[in-house]
Amino acid sequence: MILIVTGVVFLCVGPLSLIILYRNQAILLDKTFEVCLNLGDNISNLATEELLINETFDATSTALSRLKTSQLSGLLDAYVVNIDGRYVAEINENHLGKPVPQNELDYYFSLKELDFKEVESGSGPILRFTYPIFIEYRDKKIRVGAAIFEFDKEEVYAPVVQTRTTIILGASILFVIGIIIAVYSAIFFSRPIQQLTAGAKLIGAGNLSHRISLQNQDEIGELASTFNRMTSQIQDFTQNLESKVEQRTEELNQSLKVVQDLKERQDGDYYLTSLLLQPLQPNNNNSKTVKTEFLIDQKKKFSFRKWKSEIGGDICITDTISLQDQEYTVFINGDAMGKSIQGAGGALVLGVVFNAGLMRSRITKNQKVYPEVWLKERFLDLQNVFRSFEGSMFISVCMGLVETKTGVMYYINAEHPWTVLFRDGKASFLEEELAIRKLGTPDIEEKFFVRMFQLMPEDIIITGSDGRDDFAQEEDDPNHETINTDEMQFLYRVEEAGGDLEGISKGIKSKGFLIDDLSLLKISYNPDISEAKFFPTPELPSRFSDTNQLLAGGNTEEAIQSIEELFKENPNFSDLLKLLGKLYFETKDYSRAVECLNQFIDINPANNESIYLLSLSYKNLNLMNEAADVGERLYLREPLDFNNLVSLAETYFELGVYRRGEFLIQKALELNPDDSVALQIQAKIESIKNTLTPEEIQKVPKPLVEIRSLTSVIESADNLYAEKKYKEALNEYKEALKRSRENPFLLFRTANCLSLLERMEEAIEFYSTSLALVPNNHHARNNLGSIFFRLRRYAEARNEWEMALQIKPDFKTARINLDKLEKFIQENLVQAES
Structure with a gap:
């Protein structure tokens, strides 16, 4: 016990003493280093000019002599060496004017900053600090000499030695005190511990009736009481073990039954x-x-x-x-x-x-x-x-x-x-x-x-x-596994299985086991x-090249006729439809552009350019609902298409759906804040908002299913028209015209219904409005001519039929009607003469 306590004291005090000793020694060395750095800076400032001219070193010598009188602790000598390797200034003047030994000179001139090393001398070890002296010339450092300071190691470390002596004395005192404490502890603590040990051996040997008699009120006494209680419980447990096992078994059976019932109900769920x-x-x-x-x-x-x-x-x-x-x-x-x-x-x-x-x-x-x-x-x-x-x-x-x-x-x-x-x-x-x-x-x-x-x-x-992808991969160690993090593994399994799902599943499981x-x-x-194959006519490439030349020369109308003929001969070449749609759009024939673009999109629905042109064509025909519908379709594909955002915002402005229009134009301006068209639309929306009620401003677009209700109305009208239910069809066409007032097709069909219902004057009005929008509609002119004929306005009838034949010379119906009119006039003239 004494040896243990003594050892503890020694282990605590010894390392602490060494730590303090070496720490103080390092601090003294650092402080001496700082002093030498300051001295080196000062000497360098004084000696630089003298080292350059290499004539007199009065200022440097004076500075060094003052160091001698400054009583700097441990300073033995200080001197300056020039670039030629000679001592040019020194405190003690022992080396003044002499050459520096070559090995020392090489060391001095190899340094780039203050350095320290310990050297031996005749009087004992000294600490030598060397400070290289440089000048700055054209952004370069040029060495001109070195300043050296030598300190007596023993005098510098004297405070450390004194501290070491004090620590050793203190440790000795603590060592003696530790021995005294150890002797006392051995006497005071060992007896109850020995008694406790003897009692534990008896109980361990099987004497469960033995109790340890210790009356101490300390931790050892508490330990003895705890030991006695534990012995009593072990004795009781040993005597009643069988009954407790039966009781616990019954409790476990009951718990197991409850768990089984719960699991069965859970499995049922x-x-x-x-x-x-x-x-x-x-x-x-x-x-x-x-x-x-x-x-x-x-x-x-x-x-x-x-x-x-x-x-x-x-x-x-x-x-x-x-x-x-x-x-x-x-x-x-x-x-x-x-x-x-x-x-x-x-x-x-x-x-x-x-x-x-x-x-x-x-x-x-x-x-x-x-x-x-x-x-x-x-x-x-x-x-x-x-x-x-x-x-x-x-x-x-x-x-x-x-x-x-x-x-x-x-x-x-x-x-x-x-x-x-x-x-x-x-x-x-x-x-x-x-x-x-x-x-x-x-x-x-x-x-x-x-x-x-x-x-x-x-x-x-x-x-x-x-x-x-998330499957566990087994490693060489059966108790260790890693989760797959390589998403490319699934691609490998697909390729290995040739796209077969069962094969892919087996491939995944062959590399590990599923965790999800x-x-x-x-x-x-x-x-x-085979159904999709078509064979273009042999002359298609050359004729298509001719068409491109027409376009390049600005002959758009001839190019359109050429493409129409090519399309009739090659109806499966859908790119001709796309080109036709673009040309009709450029020539502002928006009705035909809509027809061609719709056909092309049915064949190539992924072409976003055609969808954008279709939306613009509807907008130019004033079919704003259809324009919004098609524009929204493109928006769902390309939310950042700037041109479509601007066009769609303008369409909603025309429809009076200002909140949607404002949202879209803001998105467009986020992409291009300086676009003049977008800024104009934003200004128009802002100006109209100032004249509206909050309820009108908050008007939102109907769902796209309802936006297309115009198409549903037109389809219903067309079906009724085909079934010759002209009165019901007329109502549907008029409902459609409320939403698209300048649609020439709707005006034409409405006029047809009115004509078939014998409402001639109204029919003339709708035919005229339709022709004002599309003057080249030869069917409308033929039908209008028929109404004039029935109203006995023969000159107007002849004029309409002649115009229809000018538009389409091979229009047989108009030719028959015109011949019929001429025959009728001749018969009436003959009757009048007779």
């Missing part, structure tokens, strides 16, 4: 949820050209009575719908946040909401929307529902439409794993960056936009949940290529 999910994720796609299949492998597997099933947050749905008289394959792959029942709840919500949207899409009036608008509606349906959960449930989705005729895919990716394209044996990602956060995330509505991709024959698209739900949805595009 799981099974019911899995049954609810099954009809919500059908593969109802029946397209002949776009095939879909999916694979779902939920992480949570369970058994309920005799049934085995699985549950999770992944869901796949496919179907076929019709929009704008075009067939589309619908697909969605979702991954709800959470495991087991929570994730399944999210999948249930998505399934119910999305299938409800599909059901609404079966209604005819809801099919009059563009695919971009349909996607936006489904996105908002889901976003509004998941947003209502206020952060407790999110879901990532990849959702889209594939036009079965053209293979154009419209889709969105809301924080879902990247969509994969498998083409010609190679797999690649379609996306490169995140655009939309998970559904349920606040304020993502304005970030919505529709991605587009043109599928080629035999292309395969694969979208899937996190499980395709896995769902994969595959879309294959296999059109009948």
